[in-house]
Amino acid sequence: MIGDFSVGKTSLVAKFVRQTFSDKYLTTVGVKIDTKLLKLPDGNQVKFILWDIAGSDSLTTTTASYLRGAAGFLLVVDGTRLPTWNSALNLRLAVEKQIGSKPFIILLNKADLQEQWEMNEQAIEEKTKQGWKLLTTSAKNGMNVEQAFLELALLMT
Known part of the structure; x- marks a missing residue:
C-alpha cells in the first residue's frame, strides 16, 4: 500500500x-504489516502480507527498502485531493525504478465523499486507455475494498 x-x-x-x-486519523510511522488469506474464484487461496507504508509524495530510501520482494501493490489516491493523483503517478514511476514492473491497481479512495470529489475524469480515462487498472473505493463503507485486493491477487497469480 503506497x-x-x-x-x-x-x-x-x-x-x-x-x-x-475509524474516523480518527493516526498517521503511520514507518510501516505496519498485516496478513490475510483471500479465497480466489478458482478455490485457491492467496496469503497477502500487507505492508502499509507511511504516506509520502516521494519515495525515500527507507520506503524503497520496504518494497523489495513485493509481488504487486495498491497505489492509493484521495479522490477529494487532486494533488494526491499527481503524487501517485510520480510514486509509481519511482517504485518501478526500484523494483521493476509489478502488477498494481490505482485506488481512487473516499468515494463516500463524492460531493467533494476533485478527480480529473479525463486523466483517469487516459490511464484506463493505457491499460492501467483503476477502482473507486471507500474504506468507510467498504465499496470495492475486497474487490481491489481480489483483482490485485488475480494480477499477481
Missing part, C-alpha cells in the same frame, strides 16, 4: 483485514 499522506491506506487495510473503520 500513496500520499492521509489518502486512506491504513483504513483500507483495516477494512480488508478486520472489517473495521
Whole structure:
C-alpha cells in the first residue's frame, strides 16, 4: 500500500483485514504489516502480507527498502485531493525504478465523499486507455475494498 499522506491506506487495510473503520486519523510511522488469506474464484487461496507504508509524495530510501520482494501493490489516491493523483503517478514511476514492473491497481479512495470529489475524469480515462487498472473505493463503507485486493491477487497469480 503506497500513496500520499492521509489518502486512506491504513483504513483500507483495516477494512480488508478486520472489517473495521475509524474516523480518527493516526498517521503511520514507518510501516505496519498485516496478513490475510483471500479465497480466489478458482478455490485457491492467496496469503497477502500487507505492508502499509507511511504516506509520502516521494519515495525515500527507507520506503524503497520496504518494497523489495513485493509481488504487486495498491497505489492509493484521495479522490477529494487532486494533488494526491499527481503524487501517485510520480510514486509509481519511482517504485518501478526500484523494483521493476509489478502488477498494481490505482485506488481512487473516499468515494463516500463524492460531493467533494476533485478527480480529473479525463486523466483517469487516459490511464484506463493505457491499460492501467483503476477502482473507486471507500474504506468507510467498504465499496470495492475486497474487490481491489481480489483483482490485485488475480494480477499477481
